Amino acid sequence: MSDNPTLLDIDPSKLTIVRAEPHVLKTIPPPETWVFGQSGSTDHMLIIEHDPEMGWSAPVIKPYSPLTLDPASSVFHYATAVFEGMKAFRGPDDKPTLFRPEMNMDRFAMSAERIALPPFNKDALLALIKQLVLVDERWIPSRTGYSMYVRPVYIGTRPTVGVQASTHGMIFVIMSPTGPYFPTGFKPISLMARHDFVRAWPGGTGEYKLALNYAPTFKPQQEAASQGYQQILWLLGDERRVTEVGQMNFFVVLKRSDGEIDLITPALDGTILPGVTRDCILSLAGTHVPDASSPSSLSTSTRPIPRLHPQERQFTISDIVSWLEQGVLLEAFGTGTASIICPVSKIGWEGKDLILPEYEEGVGPVSKALWERIVEIQEGRRESEWSVKCE
Numbered sequence: 054m055s056d057n058p059t060l061l062d063i064d065p066s067k068l069t070i071v072r073a074e075p076h077v078l079k080t081i082p083p084p085e086t087w088v089f090g091q092s093g094s095t096d097h098m099l100i101i102e103h104d105p106e107m108g109w110s111a112p113v114i115k116p117y118s119p120l121t122l123d124p125a126s127s128v129f130h131y132a133t134a135v136f137e138g139m140k141a142f143r144g145p146d147d148k149p150t151l152f153r154p155e156m157n158m159d160r161f162a163m164s165a166e167r168i169a170l171p172p173f174n175k176d177a178l179l180a181l182i183k184q185l186v187l188v189d190e191r192w193i194p195s196r197t198g199y200s201m202y203v204r205p206v207y208i209g210t211r212p213t214v215g216v217q218a219s220t221h222g223m224i225f226v227i228m229s230p231t232g233p234y235f236p237t238g239f240k241p242i243s244l245m246a247r248h249d250f251v252r253a254w255p256g257g258t259g260e261y262k263l264a265l266n267y268a269p270t271f272k273p274q275q276e277a278a279s280q281g282y283q284q285i286l287w288l289l290g291d292e293r294r295v296t297e298v299g300q301m302n303f304f305v306v307l308k309r310s311d312g313e314i315d316l317i318t319p320a321l322d323g324t325i326l327p328g329v330t331r332d333c334i335l336s337l338a339g340t341h342v343p344d345a346s347s348p349s350s351l352s353t354s355t356r357p358i359p360r361l362h363p364q365e366r367q368f369t370i371s372d373i374v375s376w377l378e379q380g381v382l383l384e385a386f387g388t389g390t391a392s393i394i395c396p397v398s399k400i401g402w403e404g405k406d407l408i409l410p411e412y413e414e415g416v417g418p419v420s421k422a423l424w425e426r427i428v429e430i431q432e433g434r435r436e437s438e439w440s441v442k443c444e
């Protein structure tokens with residue numbers, strides 16, 4: 054994959070695995086106590102390094118430990134850092150699986166390319182991540198809602214402060230146990246719509262998972278929290294286009310005059326992160342048929358789901374206001390690997406709260422049916438090529 058054919062690419066056959074001594078293996082905390090992103094790390098990590106003379110080093114899986122980096126490393130000065138997030142599950146046959154990991158690898162490579170980090174072989178990296186998952190597979194409980202979060206990171210390690218592309222790089226992958234995002238049932242979140250803080254803009258980097266896109270969101274996020282809202286609804290431009298919510302893609306569910314349903318999310322125009330979950334929702338909605346006997350039919354125990362018309366197109370906060378006035382906006386939700394689907398209850402905008410319809414279980418029927426189908430596939434209760442075995 055490298056432009057220079059004399060450089061070594063990532064080679065999984067050169068993998069060394071240094072296992073943690075049995076007496077230093079961590080005690081896995083009780084799953085009931087796991088909080089998403091805050092339950093520490095598993096026992097091992099994967100590291101591969103790139104230098105401009107040799108190319109990629111032999112990969113190593115070793116006990117989780119601090120990194121030692123030159124203080125002049127590119128990442129500390131110019132934010133040459135990209136990341137990914139995906140989950141490993143345990144299938145009914147007890148074998149660990151990953152969910153659509155090739156999509157994460159494609160995005161990881163595109164993000165790296167955007168900040169001119171040295172290229173790498175995506176298939177080779179995925180093969181190594183599967184080995185890492187297998188080494189720490191005892192961390193994946195076989196109970197529904199629980200998984201192991203996998204966090205690949207790629208940083209520039211060029212050890213000089215000159216302002217230029219990092220010719221040196223390090224890919225590392227760490228993992229942490231994770232429990233259900235909504236342990237006690239769906240809890241819809243409140244959003245504060247903002248146009249003055251901008252997450253991503255035309256010609257910018259919003260469609261890549263670059264670390265530099267996230268730091269500037271923490272201050273507005275804190276401000277929203279101090280006013281009682283859980284996430285920001287990011288608006289863009291004079292027309293106040295809706296883009297994303299927090300670090301999730303955003304969907305609205307609209308009732309059509311023919312009784313069918315429009316499921317709309319902003320188009321991938323460069324300001325929107327191409328989420329794996331977003332892609333799943335669009336695809337499941339597109340293949341859903343209202344006939345409950347069809348295997349691709351989505352349903353909940355309580356009600357059938359009408360035909361869904363997935364659409365990727367622009368809409369604005371004024372559209373949301375008018376859809377609510379007309380009574381056609383049924384559901385709105387964010388999507389991402391962490392929660393899969395995160396229902397929205399209200400949106401603070403221009404000093405008022407736009408109130409979304411309320412549902413008994415905290416989630417609307419369309420959101421619920423989509424969520425259920427994705428979880429079934431992830432946990433291997435339904436056959437799908439989206440679920441990929443680690444072997």
Ligand SMILES: *Cc1c(COP(=O)(O)O)cnc(C)c1O
Nearest residue numbers: 300301302326328329330389390
């Ligand atoms: C990661 C991310 C998402 C969700 O992507 P998934 O692949 O579904 O997890 C959405 N928006 C932003 C800004 C993100 O960083």
